[in-house]
Amino acid sequence: MSLAALLGGPPIRATPFAARRTMGEAERAAVLEVLDADLLSGFVGAPGPLFLGGPKVRQFEADWARQYGFTHAVSVNSLTSGLITALGALGLEPGDEVICSPYTMSASATCALFYGAVPVFADIDPESFCLDPRSVASRFTARTRAMVVVHLFGHPADMEALLALARPRGIAVVEDAAQAPGARIDGVPVGSFGDIGGFSLNCHKHIHTGEGGMLVTQDDRLAERCRLIRNHGENLTDDLPSSELVNLIGQNYRLTELQAAIGIEQLKRLEGYLEHRNQLAAYLIQRLEGLPGLHPPQVPGHLRHAYYVFPIRYDAQAVGLSRELFTRAVLAELPAARGIGHTPLTQGYVRPLYLSPLYQQRIALGSQGFPFTHRPDVTHVYPPGLCPVAERLHARELLLCPLVREPLTTADLEDLARAMEKVLDQADALRRAFPDT
Numbered sequence: 042m043s044l045a046a047l048l049g050g051p052p053i054r055a056t057p058f059a060a061r062r063t064m065g066e067a068e069r070a071a072v073l074e075v076l077d078a079d080l081l082s083g084f085v086g087a088p089g090p091l092f093l094g095g096p097k098v099r100q101f102e103a104d105w106a107r108q109y110g111f112t113h114a115v116s117v118n119s120l121t122s123g124l125i126t127a128l129g130a131l132g133l134e135p136g137d138e139v140i141c142s143p144y145t146m147s148a149s150a151t152c153a154l155f156y157g158a159v160p161v162f163a164d165i166d167p168e169s170f171c172l173d174p175r176s177v178a179s180r181f182t183a184r185t186r187a188m189v190v191v192h193l194f195g196h197p198a199d200m201e202a203l204l205a206l207a208r209p210r211g212i213a214v215v216e217d218a219a220q221a222p223g224a225r226i227d228g229v230p231v232g233s234f235g236d237i238g239g240f241s242l243n244c245h246k247h248i249h250t251g252e253g254g255m256l257v258t259q260d261d262r263l264a265e266r267c268r269l270i271r272n273h274g275e276n277l278t279d280d281l282p283s284s285e286l287v288n289l290i291g292q293n294y295r296l297t298e299l300q301a302a303i304g305i306e307q308l309k310r311l312e313g314y315l316e317h318r319n320q321l322a323a324y325l326i327q328r329l330e331g332l333p334g335l336h337p338p339q340v341p342g343h344l345r346h347a348y349y350v351f352p353i354r355y356d357a358q359a360v361g362l363s364r365e366l367f368t369r370a371v372l373a374e375l376p377a378a379r380g381i382g383h384t385p386l387t388q389g390y391v392r393p394l395y396l397s398p399l400y401q402q403r404i405a406l407g408s409q410g411f412p413f414t415h416r417p418d419v420t421h422v423y424p425p426g427l428c429p430v431a432e433r434l435h436a437r438e439l440l441l442c443p444l445v446r447e448p449l450t451t452a453d454l455e456d457l458a459r460a461m462e463k464v465l466d467q468a469d470a471l472r473r474a475f476p477d478t
């Protein structure tokens with residue numbers, strides 16, 4: 042085997058990995074049709090048929106609901122606004138507590154703050170990277186009203202255990218399935234287990250409309266409340282009893298006809314993407330299983346992973362290299378990435394959310410610390426060490442690989458596996474050459 046590239050040898054591969062190409066002829070034709078019709082949004086924030094949006098928005102929602110068996114699908118202009126909508130629909134109040142994962146995109150927790158509710162972080166499971174039911178169980182108080190369950194990286198969370206905790210306590214469950222459209226548990230799509238589920242359609246996700254999101258629910262009343270919050274609900278509540286007015290101050294979270302037209306075509310591609318990603322993942326898992334110190338996802342047979350990214354747990358002791366040096370050495374074997382999010386291997390995901398100034402200084406709405414200081418009995422603090430598994434994974438153990446995607450092939454992943462093998466093989470020489478990394 043040749044010398045490691047980081048030590049001056051030839052790299053395993055020089056040709057760039059093929060870029061993801063998301064838009065095709067179908068999307069182009071769909072957009073032109075909307076332009077020709079000259080109706081870029083069909084929404085009106087007042088009573089009447091246009092309250093529910095234009096023909097493309099309504100078709101996109103109907104298609105999504107049908108494809109995955111949801112009773113209702115409600116499109117929104119992002120999943121950030123979708124999560125705010127979902128918690129509003131559930132009737133969250135100032136002072137309520139919402140159990141959240143610390144290891145996720147920030148909006149999975151900030152959605153609570155918009156209602157004056159307080160995120161309470163539970164730790165994650167080191168195999169699934171999703172909320173650990175045992176940690177969740179330790180976080181309940183009399184004020185716990187909801188939990189936001191994230192299917193991180195496309196791995197379905199343990200919904201059975203989480204629902205068994207939530208249901209008897211009357212705690213609402215929102216599924217943040219931004220990274221897991223089409224992921225399944227026992228054949229049932231994620232998003233259908235909790236009270237409301239949500240998918241993101243931003244341009245980094247499996248399928249996208251530039252920006253956008255989709256909420257799903259089986260509950261007629263929650264669907265109606267989501268539609269009201271999405272589109273200036275205060276104008277449509279004349280006939281509602283006062284008990285139903287809570288949180289129905291509307292927003293403008295509406296998707297355009299252009300986005301919906303693209304979304305209709307994107308949705309048709311999703312199942313193919315998931316099959317492809319699962320085939321690539323199976324190949325990479327089988328290649329990594331023989332390598333020391335690299336722990337690929339263990340996905341039980343009753344789950345279908347969506348592989349938004351491919352996580353690998355790294356054991357520095359077993360490899361004999363720091364995660365930093367291993368990553369640098371593998372990247373040196375591979376072509377330079379073209380653009381953000383394309384680096385073939387990265388360390389960690391996002392800093393555990395509670396370590397950001399928002400939670401450390403407890404300043405959210407206004408300058409007086411609302412909602413963290415709203416009630417004397419709301420005393421949440423967010424000390425480092427709060428969620429040790431998330432902190433450990435982030436600081437030392439997690440590697441992410443974004444190469445399990447269209448249009449790459451097993452030959453591309455073979456190059457990645459060979460780059461890793463080569464670095465493992467020359468760990469001693471690398472450690473001697475870079476003793477401080």
Ligand SMILES: *Cc1c(COP(=O)(O)O)cnc(C)c1O
Nearest residue numbers: 119120121146219241242243253
């Ligand atoms: C992308 C993402 C969101 C937010 O989605 P947007 O549509 O970008 O607002 C929320 N949660 C998770 C886990 C995500 O990955």
